[in-house]
Amino acid sequence: MILAFGPNLLVFEMKGILANDPTMNISMNSAKDTNSHSTHCSSIAAGNFVKGVSHFGYAAGTTKRVAPRARLAMYKFSFSDGSSTSDLITAMNQIVSDGVDIISISFGNHFIPLYEDAISIASFRAMIKRVLVSASAGNRGPSWGTLGNRSPWILCVASGYTDQTLAGTLTLGNGLKIRGWSLFPARAFFRDSSMIYNKSVATYKSDGLLAQIPDLEGTNTICDYNPDEDGFGYLFNYLTSFEQDLKRASLFLRI
Numbered sequence: 001m002i003l004a005f006g007p008n009l010l011v012f013e014m015k016g017i018l019a020n021d022p023t024m025n026i027s028m029n030s031a032k033d034t035n036s037h038s039t040h041c042s043s044i045a046a047g048n049f050v051k052g053v054s055h056f057g058y059a060a061g062t063t064k065r066v067a068p069r070a071r072l073a074m075y076k077f078s079f080s081d082g083s084s085t086s087d088l089i090t091a092m093n094q095i096v097s098d099g100v101d102i103i104s105i106s107f108g109n110h111f112i113p114l115y116e117d118a119i120s121i122a123s124f125r126a127m128i129k130r131v132l133v134s135a136s137a138g139n140r141g142p143s144w145g146t147l148g149n150r151s152p153w154i155l156c157v158a159s160g161y162t163d164q165t166l167a168g169t170l171t172l173g174n175g176l177k178i179r180g181w182s183l184f185p186a187r188a189f190f191r192d193s194s195m196i197y198n199k200s201v202a203t204y205k206s207d208g209l210l211a212q213i214p215d216l217e218g219t220n221t222i223c224d225y226n227p228d229e230d231g232f233g234y235l236f237n238y239l240t241s242f243e244q245d246l247k248r249a250s251l252f253l254r255i
Contacts, residue, residue, distance in 0.1 A: 038074060041106045046070040058166040073100070078107065085118040092122035096129050106136045108148030120151040127153040 033039050047065030054060035075095055077087040088107075095103055103126060105119065114120055123133035137158040138148030149156050168182030 034079075037106070038076070041104070042072060042074065045104050046072045055166070059164065073098070088118045089122045092119075092126060092133075096126050096131050100131060103131060103133045104135075105133065105149075108136055108138050110138065110140065110146070110148055114151065117151070119149055120154070123151065123154050 044065050046067050047063070048068045049062060049064045051062045052060070053063045073095075075091045077083060077091040092103065092105075103123070108119065109117055119133075119135060123135070126133050132155060133153070134155040134157055135149035137156050138146060140146035140148075141158070147156065165181040168180055170178040170180065172178070
């Protein structure tokens with residue numbers, strides 16, 4: 001999905017562009033969001049002011065996104081049934097023709113020659129027409145050679161970071177208190193709960209490994225953390241496979 005901003009656009013105008021076969025009449029010929037990624041990116045780009053936002057009571061306040069007053073149009077070129085380079089280029093050409101000011105695209109290619117990179121090709125025309133193209137750096141960092149959308153005429157955007165942490169305290173039965181950070185409710189009590197450390201499971205590399213933990217609902221699993229590898233984000237992704245675990249508190253410690 002490509003997001004476009006401009007003063008003359010209808011709010012939430014949606015165009016499903018299929019350049020390689022405009023007459024296609026199957027389920028994929030729709031601009032509907034099928035996996036929430038487009039909705040997520042749209043809210044980052046133009047989410048409005050929302051008061052009283054918090055995460056289980058943490059960090060309460062008012063939130064907004066990059067351009068909360070922008071008019072937003074969405075152009076879909078990639079589908080669960082497949083996608084093509086011609087769709088992407090035609091979508092971006094149409095966006096420029098529609099008179100937008102900014103194009104935001106959360107999509108990219110790695111390890112592809114410049115002359116085959118559809119985003120670079122289409123965004124070059126946008127630059128000539130004085131349309132800013134903002135594209136994602138990708139999710140493969142921070143190692144060398146992992147940057148997506150590296151053409152100099154593209155504004156390549158990486159993820160943001162804040163030094164704010166949501167604190168949590170683990171109190172053991174002997175009174176020892178361990179302070180870490182948590183994204184779950186501030187007060188959660190566990191009684192007679194065992195702690196498990198298994199070297200293979202502790203890497204949290206897959207939900208299959210986590211599934212090996214006996215009686216996940218009643219245990220506390222200790223995981224290793226390597227800041228040079230995947231980080232906590234991948235752990236959260238794997239934990240989503242265990243709905244019952246997400247209903248309980250989790251504390252992350254860097255020891």
